[in-house]
Amino acid sequence: xxxxLSLKIAGYRYGVVYEAHRSRDRGTENPATCNSxxxxxxxxxxxxxxxxxxxxxxxxxxxxxxxxxxKLSHQTIATLExxxxxxxxxxxxxxxxxxxxxxxxxxRRKE
Ligand SMILES: [Zn+2]
Numbered sequence: 001x002x003x004x005l006s007l008k009i010a011g012y013r014y015g016v017v018y019e020a021h022r023s024r025d026r027g028t029e030n031p032a033t034c035n036s037x038x039x040x041x042x043x044x045x046x047x048x049x050x051x052x053x054x055x056x057x058x059x060x061x062x063x064x065x066x067x068x069x070x071k072l073s074h075q076t077i078a079t080l081e082x083x084x085x086x087x088x089x090x091x092x093x094x095x096x097x098x099x100x101x102x103x104x105x106x107x108r109r110k111e
Contacts, residue, residue: 001094
């Protein structure tokens, strides 16, 4: 599956930041985060490739939940993530394009 640096969700352009050690450094178990106010998704690259792909789907569903006010429970979001990712994988709809390489957030930050 492609791991993009940006993508459009519900018409909004989101940036996707790939960051090593994000969960470890912040003392959180979240392997990814989505902030729809600043239209950014962060993915922890300490995960295996499949974990990053599944996390991206999770955060896309989080963003859709926000923009369309679906009010999904987190359990539902997690279930949809797993189920949708499995369909994409089992049917080879999520073939890796090979043209995308995650860029660490540290290299892109201006601070
Ligand atoms: Zn979540």
